[in-house]
Amino acid sequence: MIYKQANQKLEQVLGNIEKVIIGKRNIAELSIVALLSGGHVLLEDVPGVGKTVMVRALAKSIGASFKRIQFTPDLLPSDVTGVSIFNPKEQAFIFRPGPIMGHIILADEINRTSPKTQSALLEAMEEASVTIDGVTRGLEKPFFVMATQNPIEYEGTYPLPEAQLDRFLLKMKMGYPSAAEEIEVLQRAQYMAPLEELESVITLEELKALQAEAKTVIVDDTIKGYIVELANQTRRHQAVYLGVSPRGSIALMKAAQAYALLQGRDYVLPDDVQYLAPFVFSHRLILSPEANYDGFDAEMVIHELVAKTHVPVKRALT
Amino acid sequence: MTATSERLQRFMHIILYVFGLILLTEWLRPVDKLTDTGNIYIFVLFLIFSLLLHYFLIHWSIRLILITAYIMLSLQLLYSDNALSWMKGFLMDFTANFWVIYDGNWELITNPFRTLLFFVLLWLVTYLIHYWVMVRQSILFFFILTVIFVSVLDTFTPYAGNMAMIRIIMIGFLMLGLLSLLRLMIQEQIAWSAASIKKFGLVLFGMIVVSTLVGFMGPKLSPQWPDPVPYITSYSVRAMQEDDGSRDKSVGYDEDDSNLGGSIEPDNTVVFLNTAPEGHYWKVENKDVYTGKGWVSIEEPEVASFSIGQDLGELDIFQVPEVVKTKEMTAKVSMKEMYPHILHPQSGYLKKIEGNTDTKMDFIYYLGMDKIITEYQNGEPQLMEDYELTYDMPSFDIAELRKVTEADVSMDLLMENNTQLPEGLSNRVYELASQLTRDETNWYDKAKVIENYFDRPEFIYSKDDIPYPDTSQDYVDQFLFETKIGYCDNYSTSMVVLLRAANIPARWVKGYTEGEKTIFQGESVYKVTNNNAHSWVEVYFSGIGWVPFEPTKGFNGEVEFYDSELKQEEIKKSEEAPANAEQIKKEARERRDTPDQEASSIGEAGEQRLAGQWKWIAITLMSVLIVTSISYFSRRKWLPHFHIFMFRRKSGLHFTSAYLVLLKQLKRARLNRPNGQTLREYAAYVDAVYGTNEMSELTVIYELMIYRGDVEDGEWEHFQRVWEGLMKKTSS
Missing domain, CATH: 1.10.8.80 (Magnesium chelatase subunit I, C-Terminal domain)
Structure with missing residues (x-):
């Protein structure tokens, strides 16, 4: 019976996401699958089909912190992981956490940045920790990265090496909505800002419990x-x-x-x-x-x- | 489905209906040729009409009315001018015919009613065509039936099916091809387009035309086996004669020999036991009048009578001629099958018949027939179970026999009786007789030449596959010149007829061979069964009497001959006494080819029997094969019921095994599960086909057991009904 309850909770999360994303239930489901099994998702798609909204809705539904990293060619690894800055006042290095220190991370256009920066992210994903200046700092749990990449043939990209791709549990395509769905999208965009109104339906603790349950x-x-x-x-x-x-x-x-x-x-x-x-x-x-x-x-x-x-x-x- | 594809599908169906109609008319064509059906077109029209009704899926009630109207109208047109009076007559006819059918008097059914039944039959067949085309989308069965029907008619009737066969093959294969296209398009959900159908159709048509042309023009082998028709017709003649109740065709002693021929079945019933010191033939009687079909007795035979224990040596009729050497013997005979006749030794001179009791018994002896029967008392024959015979066994001197070259005056009556031949006997029998005996001067050598003639290799001994002569055909003529295969009756009758044709007095003797030596109740006896029933030949030599000859291949006469001129001692147990050393050698060579005993399994007779058995083995194998293949190919129908029965008998938990049986059965019902299809998807598909949700119900339970490792716990009892329902659905 516990599984029925799990199912109900997850249905609630799905319902929450569907309030803001129209007609992408399968993508939402797959994202939850990745989240439950502690994996990460690679979305391969063109900009503007709702990737960000989707991830933010997910983050909000589970009451998790959401961080977004926009990858650009000049982004440095430390821009991802964080950096220690010398505070002359206290005569000590103070660690400034980077955007990776969150629960749900949207790594946008990951193939536009240099391999060096890419690998910083991917290492963090694999190890669930980052090492900066010799200090290893664990990442918070749950830790879920949804990376997006432009289709490879677009110019100015650094394709991810195969070994790195292996780090993602799932790879999927969001695709364009159907005409009817897109009209619905326009409808909603005209009158409300739905994302702001979303409330969390489960807690992080409950999510962790569900993750443990998935293993059984x-x-x-x-x-x-x-x-x-x-x-x-x-x-x-x-x-x-x-x-x-x-x-x-x-x-x-x-x-x-x-x-x-x-x-x-x-x-x-x-x-x-x-x-x-x-x-x-x-x-x-x-x-x-x-x-x-x-x-x-x-x-x-x-x-x-x-x-x-x-x-x-x-x-x-x- | 789009309008185009619907139109295309309808077009295909129309073509298939037309082809079906053509195949059906192939069934009607021979009816025209082989029966006295006058008007075939009315039936063809009926086929078209009925198929149209099926095609337009008209409601069954309207269909029934229209069909009935058509049948009535055509019956009226065929059989009467006046509609009203006919109608009344027909109704009476109808009820009368029902009673006729109920009583099984098929030949009394009137013509209008036969026509009506034929219409109904055609109607059923058109429904079948409709079913095969529209529902099953498979015509193979009907196609094969049509081919078999026409080939059977072509083989056994005057109907020539050459062109019909070509038409059937072409149309049949076209139908098969189009139907498989139809099935393919529906199953694979291929989009219907005129172009693709045209492409497929043209290729199909081309292939069929080319292969038909090749088959038609190409060289053909001549038939690889003999025409089976003569044998089958001879069997049917035999069957008809058996229907008359006139004959029992198992081997054995039979009073009636007037219609010889046909095969005989072995029969191991013991007839009698005897304690003869040496094995010899036992005689019942002889028959003198040959009818062309068989043997009958002379009408008013001379009789003599004597009583039990009487010394028969005193009587003239049992006198031993001076020139014949004899040896006295006694034998006890114990009958197991009771007959009024007394068995006596072949060629033996009876001296005494004694019973084992003191009862008074008189015997009647028919002189011409050499037959002894017990006298009747109060109209009932008295049967003797055990008796003891004392007799002299002769051995014939060949030198004496050779002295006889013609009949003497005392033999006038005998010559008249024993050279009788039917008037219609063909000339070629006479010619053969004179040709065979041309070089011989005395009767013995003439008889020997004829006897040896049957040792030639073209004559085959067999009890199976022996045809009856046609009504206009002579029994001997058929054997000598046509079949050359047969058993003792063929050989002995033929020899008698040839001897008589050569003007030598001869008679046809029936009785038993010596039988099998065995130990019975501590005594060495000969056991004689119905299989030992036999017939042979006796020739009359003036001054010596009747001397036996044995023409049947593989048999040994068991009478002793010796040649006093050769100064030879008795040649023991020889069938024939060779006149000189050269002949001994020659005959020894011949005898190597001929078995001494019928019972021996080697030699020609044995091989022939084996060949006969092969036929039965082949027939048995064929029927086993047919039954097996029929049950194999119809297993979808009966296996579910068998499984339901078996699972009902079992107690305990069988959900998983039952589910797997169901999967197999569904596969047989052509609901295939592709390799990559999961049970859940498959269950949904099955449910969609049968319009239930039972398969999904069962599948969920099964999944728990196989993918979750659940242990079966009473599910079988809950779901047995559901399972049985599904199993039954698959067989419908």
């Missing part, structure tokens, strides 16, 4: 086998140069657990795995140059694999 969602051996088989398939696929790493399999399992919790279940179904696989795997694959040239993309490969791989319908004989 049952993943049967059959499901584990299914995840591993999918990962294996990516490694064998003709169009793939580099397949999904075991870290990717772990990510898929954790995401599936969180998603099951969101659905009010305490066990993972193959349906969960299938739904999440494109979001978890697509940025972890490197396609062969030929496949790229033929117009394949990673999501197509994953959809093909999901359709092909046998879903386990019997208990494994153990």
